[in-house]
Amino acid sequence: MPLTTIAFDADDTLWHNERFFTLTQERFTELMREHADPDHLNERLLAAERRNIGHYGFGIKGFTLSMIETAIEVSDGRVPGTVIAEIMAAGREMHRHPIELLPHVGETIAALAGRFTILLITKGDLLDQERKLAQSGLGDHFDAVEIVSDKTPDTYRRAFARHGSGAAEGIMVGNSLKSDIRPMLEAGGWAVHVPHDLTWALEHAETPTEHPRFHELPDLGPLPDLIDALAPALNRR
Structure with missing residues (x-):
């Protein structure tokens, strides 16, 4: 697939x-x-x-x-x-704190943007998330942005169907096991966990280590190589 x-x-x-x-x-x-x-x-x-x-x-x-x-x-x-x-x-x-990108974010998203449909799916206040995205300098790389009230399997099914070819042909990358990883796997997609040193207590969940579509990376740097391993050249745009 x-x-x-x-x-x-x-x-x-x-x-x-x-x-x-x-x-x-x-x-x-x-x-x-x-x-x-x-x-x-x-x-x-x-x-x-x-x-x-x-x-x-x-x-x-x-x-x-x-x-x-x-x-x-x-x-x-x-x-x-x-x-x-x-x-x-x-x-x-x-609200006034400046945006500080995490390691390898800019180059990783830029490298993938020309090859795949790139989405941003995030929870939070609409105005605040729009502010942060504008300040990040990353906005031009995203084909679509979804600011949602919560992240559930249905959230991912709808977003990937609306902007891509369905969750089964999509990957969600995030730091939250509860919001980014487990719901995406349940929706039938792939999930890449990139842990952060600080995690809100309400975002903790069990790591789905044995799931065949689950991967974990220390930061976004190795993501293009992982994508290459998962997506052969014939699947690229």
Whole structure:
């Protein structure tokens, strides 16, 4: 079966993202030090994020609102307005962080773009993801961009059918086992896991080591060679 389409996740696959959430959470912990110990605060924040995904989606907006909600809860409503203002400022500051590409991203996508249909499939806030893509300088390499509310097998089936020749002839490349890898395999496609040093707790999942369509790489550098091994010359455009 030919390989025609390669899709990439964005955050922590193409550019750094989780590090800014980690730094902001550390700042949140410091702001709330008089109201909760760090471990308890982080547990409550994670629980709030889990509850709020369905309401606010993934990204900075939902994270900021979850911090505010957690601050009110752990302080029994006594958190000062100045602290709430600091949390809101921290959320705004996250939107201003410059984009820093991960190793080998630019040359790898450029090398594959002329040979395959290249997609970007990412979760998160629409405006924020559009901002990051514009700042990355990678936009011209993508044949289509899908910013989705969640990543499920049906998400991949629809995206690869809409922009390619179906999930069975596509590859998803990403850092999240839960969102990028396991749903794509379930959809019938190939999946390449590129781990990142920092992974949000809600993105953890079991590694499908034995799956015949699963591969793992240390970074994007070896991806063209892997694609060459999976897609013979007769399958290239």
